[in-house]
Amino acid sequence: MSLPSHGRTVEAVLFDLDDVLVPFHTLSVWQWAWKPQGPPLGPRRTLAALRRSLHAWDRRRWQGLTGKLPPADAEALHEHLVATLAAVAGRPLPPEETEAVVRRLLRPAGEIERYPDVAPCLDRLRASGVRVGILTPLPVETARWLMHRVGLPEALLLPAEPAGPALPDRDAFRQAVGRLGTSLVGTAYVGDLYWSDVHAAHRAGLAAFLLDRSDSWPRVATGRMSTLAGLETTIQGASAAAAPDEPGAPGGPPGPAGEPI
Numbered sequence: 001m002s003l004p005s006h007g008r009t010v011e012a013v014l015f016d017l018d019d020v021l022v023p024f025h026t027l028s029v030w031q032w033a034w035k036p037q038g039p040p041l042g043p044r045r046t047l048a049a050l051r052r053s054l055h056a057w058d059r060r061r062w063q064g065l066t067g068k069l070p071p072a073d074a075e076a077l078h079e080h081l082v083a084t085l086a087a088v089a090g091r092p093l094p095p096e097e098t099e100a101v102v103r104r105l106l107r108p109a110g111e112i113e114r115y116p117d118v119a120p121c122l123d124r125l126r127a128s129g130v131r132v133g134i135l136t137p138l139p140v141e142t143a144r145w146l147m148h149r150v151g152l153p154e155a156l157l158l159p160a161e162p163a164g165p166a167l168p169d170r171d172a173f174r175q176a177v178g179r180l181g182t183s184l185v186g187t188a189y190v191g192d193l194y195w196s197d198v199h200a201a202h203r204a205g206l207a208a209f210l211l212d213r214s215d216s217w218p219r220v221a222t223g224r225m226s227t228l229a230g231l232e233t234t235i236q237g238a239s240a241a242a243a244p245d246e247p248g249a250p251g252g253p254p255g256p257a258g259e260p261i
Contacts, residue, residue: 003128003130003188003232003235003236008185008186008207009186010130010186010187010188010207010235011130011131011182011183011186011187012130012131012132012133012177012180012182012186012187012188013125013130013131013132013133013187013188013189013190013231013235014132014133014134014135014158014173014176014177014180014187014188014189014190014201014206015132015133015134015135015189015190015191016134016135016136016189016190016191016192016193016197016211017134017135017136017138017143017146017147017157018136018138018146018192019054019192019211019213019214020190020191020192020211021115021118021134021147021150021152022112022114022115022146022147022149022150022152023112023113023114023115024105024146025050025053025054025084026050026113027041027043027046027047027050028113029105029108029113030046030050030088030105032104032108032110032111033101033104033105033108034085034088034089034101036110041088045090046088047214049084049087049088050084050087050088050214051214051216052087053080053083053084053087054192054193054216055216056080056083057072057080057084057193057196058193058194058195058196058197059195060072060076060080061076061137061168061193061195061196061200062168062195062196062199062200064076065168065169065196065200071166071169072137072196073166074139077137077138077139078102081102081105081106082098082102085098085101085102106138106139106142107141107142107145108145108146108149112146112149112150114150115213115228117227117228117229118150118152118228119151120228120229121228121229121231124232125231131180131181131182132156133156133157133158133176133179133180134147134152134156134157134158135158135167135172135173135176135189136157136167137166137167137168140157140159143157143159144157158176158179158180160172160175161175167196167200168196168197168200168201170200170203170204170205171204173189173200173201173204173205173206174204174205177206184204184205184206185205185207187206187207188206188207188208188209188235189201189202189206189207189208189209190208190209190210190211190228190231191208191209191210191211192210192211192212192213192216194210194217194220197210198210198223207235208223209223209224209225209231209234209235210223210224210225211225211226211227211228212224212225212226213226213227
């Protein structure tokens, strides 16, 4: 069985992990990682800082993909988390405290928040005979730990080969599709970052959809949803001929090929 979409039939769905299937850049996660004993973080200020940080991370990963900067590796991810903590705190923290917070983010020991729409979505896809896989730029150990904590089967994880291309390289998407045993035109991808998740997947040949739980990409007109409860409707209703359309990029206007410059 499969999901019909304009111009193609979707037989498999690849999901990003953090902030798609598992909360990562949320108020409760950062509260536990930095201030588990309080005082409470200010919701408006913290969420605004997280939104800015995610746009910056999206831009950094895209620049690595397009050759303007080196590819965003584990060190770049660490720098992103350090910068996010400074933005949440409103100031750089001492190195020892910073490293402790980053460690707690990457391997949380507290209670793990869950998205209530994830399990029903995966159950529906399974019942429809649609194959599912999970991709993530997070370290494999972190991904497995997070999945274990929220009850996601580890078998769904499709980690990149140690010496192979890493996300968001187009070959990383294509290799994942090959491991699922489907085709590019028969596979959809769901991510939470517009350029380095969704647009990058579209460039690799996949139907690509944006899960915007925190309303961080309000200008995206098509292929965008706020919850996985609407995944099938979004896949069936969106054109597979183009990625979700956003008038401009977080780092500036799009270039001639629709890429941020």
